[in-house]
Amino acid sequence: MIYKLNRDNYRDFSALNINRLPGRAYTVPFKELSRLKKTDCLTERYNSDMVTVLSGEWDFKYYETQSILPYEMDTERIRFDKVQVPSTWQRTGYREPVYLNCRYEFHLFPPELPKEVAVGVYRKKITVDDETKTHIISFLGVSACLELYVNGEFCGYGEGSHNSAEFDITNMLVSGENELLCVVYRWSTGTYLECQDMFRETGIFRDVLLYTYDKAYINDYEVKTRLNGGKEYDLYIDVYLEGETAGKKVSAELFDGRKKICAEEKDADGCVKFSFSALDVKEWTAETPNVYELYLTLKDGDNTLCTVRNYTGFKHIEILGDVFKFNREKIKFKGVNHHDSNPKTGYVMSAADIKKDLVLMKELNVNSIRTSHYPPDPMLLTLADIMGFYIIDEADIETHGCGSLGKYNIYKPNFLSNDLSWAPRYIDRVNRMYFRDRNHPSITMWSLGNESGGYKCQDRCFEFLKSVCPEIPVHYEGVIRTKRVGYDVISEMYTDIENVIKTAKGTRGKKYFEKPFFLCEYCHAMGVGPGALEEYWDAFYSSDKLMGGCIWEWCDHAVYHGKDDKKYKYEYTYGGDHGEEMHDKNFCVDGLVFPDRTLHTGALEMKHAYRPVRSEVSGGNTLRLTNTYRFLSTDVLTVKWELCFDCKRVKDGVIDKGIAPSATAEVTLPLGRIPDDRLVTLNLIYEDKNGNEVSREQHILCDAPAAIETGDKKVLLTESDSGYSAEFENGKIEFSRSTGEILSYEADGTELINKTPLSGVSGFLPNIYRAPLDNEEVNPIPKWNREKLAKIKAVYKGIRAVSDEKEVKITAYYDMTDGKRLYYKSFIEYTVFSDGTVKVRSSLARKRYGWKDLPRFGLTAELPKEFSNVKYLGRGPYENLCDLNGQSPIGLYETTVKEMHVDYIKPQDNGNHGAVRFAEFTDGNGKGLAFLGTPKFSFSAHDYTQKILCAARHREDVIHEDTTFVSIDGFVRGTGTASCGQDTLMKYRFVFDDSIEFRFAMKPITK
Template structure:
């Protein structure tokens, strides 16, 4: 079939759309009420007898340049490929993936576009039997624009990737087979409004629907609820009917399960309204997401033409001074930012993908979602209605590249948002979002987009929303840097806790007063971390003005490759891995979850911080439980408690809670008198009574006994010296120190060497260490500073050694300068006291010189042990990695693991697997022979089968090959994680800073089939 293709729409600024239907609510009609009611919100789209999902295999022709696309296009002469729709070009092999944060892909001069770009032509067919029907074609998502043709004729044009676009097909449709042709350009003028931090992908990425309706049909409807007296609600349903009205009626019925609460049937008019007053209903909230079923049934002569369902929730949202209230109660957003992201299909999210994400959010105690940075698939909102989430529904508007510095950016943040020529495009995106999503009870705030400066065009959008929907607050962070400051709430990103506290206290500036304060992005979850989540929430809970916030972001963005992929050796790739010259590296790998939705330790920390119950100790047996829920009592949560003595369970039980919303309850635990000669811990696990799933946990340290230096055998130790070595011997052991390097070269006990004498890193024994492989939260601020100081190049240079007998031990002291080039940055003293039984007490002291910095990543030692020592037992924080500013996910306990399992498998390798608060770690072979490290009093440790040097070099998981060693780091001090990849640095109390000198102590001893005490 022949077509004359329009080759101008995508680049003409005077063309926003052509032939497109007005926006309306998303819904799926059925002919049979019972059939509709059997379906869920995830299945109704795919099983309707009035909607055909055209998704599936389509013909596809890809062109590298617009000039190669013939204006006169004959589908019979084109050799098409076959592709799956929905999909994107970048995930089906037609273009390489491109990840950009804030830049455009081309030189920006809005609204101008590059002369040449790629084009994709899609073709499919569908059959029509009855031309008396009404046919509407609906695209739920196409990036970035679309020209639509049918049977050789032009149907229309649309842009705005994440808004629904619909077209009337009746003027073009014919009986029998119909050919649908869709043309997608790589960019369009609308691309200037879609400069989001994500992989930039192209194509039809959401479902394509064909509505087959009668001549008279329900075109649109709107549901409004309003609080009435005595806790009741009024309901207004407005409907728009298209087509002839003769003999037609519309019935509105509200159901609670099978019980009808209200029902009315009226003759059809083009505009209709139903009012149901003083309904006895339960209000909707994220904690108690009670929905009612609204059925709208269109009939003709008593016969059903179609029935439509809307899950309706009754709510009120209001701002009372500087307090955000939901159903009259101040609420907190325990939120996340959610992108559409699948590691294989990119933008394409199936119903199962969406459901998996929201179920994980519930499991991890999330109650709010910001749809960053565009409206989601409507199924997400329907599921949020039913499962219970407060949703910040965000318009598909971001002009970030106008407000940045660098290639394809310029620092004019208000360039587009202040230009009145762009106002219709802003309004179109906001209007279509609103009209599609307005019936969802989960929508708690509208958002005008992201990082687009402001504010003239945003003002127009705000006025529109306040006119059509005054009851829902409007959010937009981008005006915080303008004189507008905020709309209905003051919103910021990555504000540090000190400034949040100033905002709370009203001393930050008058512009921050008088409105609720919301962190639409905080706690950047890139790599290890984020740190200080609990510190943020202690602050959020301190004031009703503070709404909480949404962590950035839900999951890592990366491209997955099969193991046998001939092009890519890495399972996951990120920016720069695909041959692209313009990219932003691994900044997209910044989620709480890995791409496959395996949790990072950051997600586990979030689960604990977002917990609904919080406990504090009143006395030895009594604890006060606070319910942070606003609407739901805690009667669904049991507390399973366990008393541990030296890591071993001593007693336990289950206690039921029934704490009212925002209330407190005292509960007694039958805890016997706490032993004073043991470490005593009380673990509380909050369990969902019905499902048995863990909600969260808390731990209380009831007694903490410091380690004592182990008493060795009574046999004496002796010291021998020669020019090369100092040798300490005793019954069953021999310890050797090099007089040339100061290194502990050998620790031989009971017939087994306990350290690696051929280390992968080239240095034996305990090596002073002040550096770490940069974590992502170091990389964008501190790593450049450390690199300027040449901290990664600092090496210990041996200065002197002294060895002497000192009573019942031999004392060996090695002195080092930590230098880069010729400059001594620090000095370090390593003091070993060797006791009978090969017990070594080790002291490490670091002193700063005039050249050394005060803020370091860590101070500790590393040592390589035999690779056979791969079994790990430790008493400290676990089982997950932790640092001083994020450790709620890792209670103190006795844990067993392996060296390989201690690795946290980040896509971009970085320092990982740290375990703080450790009193001892024991590494052994399969026979229980090995080495123990005891804290005097505590330390942090990590252990891997690769060296820190290899970790510093690695760019991907696959780069971390085993080096056949056991690389142990023992640290007295470790800097916190913070969230400085995009947010604030670690708080001062979590930073490793010192003025002059600092020291820590630990002990090592051999173990031979038994536990080190």
């Protein structure tokens, strides 16, 4: 078949759409009501008897530039490839992936595009049995634009990648075989509105649906609920019909399970309106997602022409002064930002992918999703209706590159948003988002897009939304830096905690006074982090003005290649790994979960921060419990408690007291006398009625340090040319005269250190460095950075030994220098006792060029590879830092050195454990070395060296070796969120003026 291709629409600013149908509600019509009722929301589009899902194998021809695209295309002469739809070019081998954060891929000169733009031509042959019926084709997602041809004729054009594009192809079809041709361009004028932080991908990436209607059908509908006085609701339904409606009937039926709540039948007309008053219904919330099944049916006599289903929820949103209320309650958004991202298929997310994400979010106590930065597949919204999530539905608008310096960009943040010639394009995207998604009870706010400056085009969008949907608030952060400031709420991103608190107190500035405050992005979750989540939530709970926020972001974005890919040696790749000229490195690897949805530590920290019940010890045996649910009592939970001495449970029980929503109650527990010479902890475990842990909390009631016993017999000090030796019962420890290190530490014939260390350090040397966290490397706010700090080495300056009969004291001295400047002086003092115990004291003194703020101060050593079993009393079982430890209560844990490694896609310091009283490293026979806190320390242990970790760009670069590399630290800096946000809070930084010291002890384990 021959096609005369239009080669200009993608670059024609006047061609916003051609023959594209107006926006309407996403529906899946059925002829058989019984069949629809048996079908769930994830499979309905695939099981409908009125919808053909055209996804699957399509013919495909790729053109590197549109200049080689033929003006006339004879599809019988083209050698097509076969591709799966949905898919993207970048994940099927036609183009390399490109990751950019806030830049365009081309020179910014809107609305002009580069001369050469890649093109993909898709072909699908379909069979139509009855061309007299109405046939509408719906593309749920195409990047960047679409030209549709049918049977040799041009049908239409549309852009707006994440909005549905629908065309009536009825008059272009014939009975039998028909040919669809879709021409997709890599870029269009609409690409200027799609500069989002993500891999930039192209293709038909969501399902393609072919609707087959009778000559009369339900084209669209609108459902609205309004609170009527107390808790009764009025229900309004508008049903929009197309075709020959004379003599036909439309019915609306609302069900609660099998129980019919209300029903009515009316004569069909262009628009049929139903209203039901004073319904006694259960309200919809994210905590109580009460949905009713609404069935709208068009009939011709006894013949059903069309039935559609809506999951209807009854809700009432209002803003009273500066307080956001949902069903009369002051809710908090415990949210995440969610991109469509699959490590194998990119933009393409299956129904199973979407459900997996939302199930995980529920398990992590998330109640809100911002669909960053575009409308999602409508299946996500229906699942949110049923499962219970507050949705901030975001328009597919971002012009970030207008405000980004760098190649191809200019610094004019408001460049397009204040140019009203672009307003129709902005409004078009908001319009289609609204009409497609307006019937979902989960929609809690509309978003006008992301990072596009403002405000003139946004004003037009706001006016449109308020004209059609005044009951749903509108959010948009980008106008905070303009005179518009905000719409229904004041929105910001990455606001530091101090300013959040000032906003709550009303001391920050006039523009923050009058409206609720929402953090659409906060706590950037890149790598090890985010830090200080608990402090954010202490602030959020301090004021009704503060709505909460959405963590950036849900998942790491990376391209999966598998372990056997011959082109890429890495299982996961990020920006710069594909030969891109321009990229933003690993900034896309910034999620709470890995690409395969394995949890980061940050996801567990979020689960803790978003916990439904918060407790504090209010004195004696009394607990004060606050229920942060707004619509549920704590009766939905089982609250268990356990009292532990030195992490051994001595008492336990269940708290039976139910606490009303948003209420606080005090509970007295039968704890008895709390000893003052033990570590005493009170653990609270909150479970749902299926026994799944929802959250846990821990209170330290007594933190007495453990006594360290030492031998009181004679220790013999000897001196030789090589160094010093201290002999104790059943062993000895040797120190090097030339380095100050421990050369050997032997007890009962077992060597306790690695005498041939891979790092060159047997033990110990002072260490102030860690392989940079993403929060230190991407945006290094501290004055130190990777290059400077990594060059500082411990240079040995001398050793001193003294002895009395019962102990030997050996002190090694070091300068911390880069060879040019002296930054610090340090010493390590070892006191050896007759039972083999060695008490260690180390000091760090700051000199002229030394920084006050360091990532860590501790000592490093290598133990034998056989010492791979680890038992410790401290925070665990997950890695933790001082501002990232809510998910890691103090306990007694057992693990292995290999299991302590956290396999981040971009390697960084990991596996740290704080508040440690002791850590034991043993071999298979139970022999080894124990580190004892005086009173506490932090530690990590790995089978690789810091040098290897620092050099690694990908997890495969981390070479696991035959060693046990141990860091014993007195001080470790928190992580913060400085990769995009606030640096580590001062109270979690390791800051000192002159000098600091810490202590611990070592003891052989010989039995």
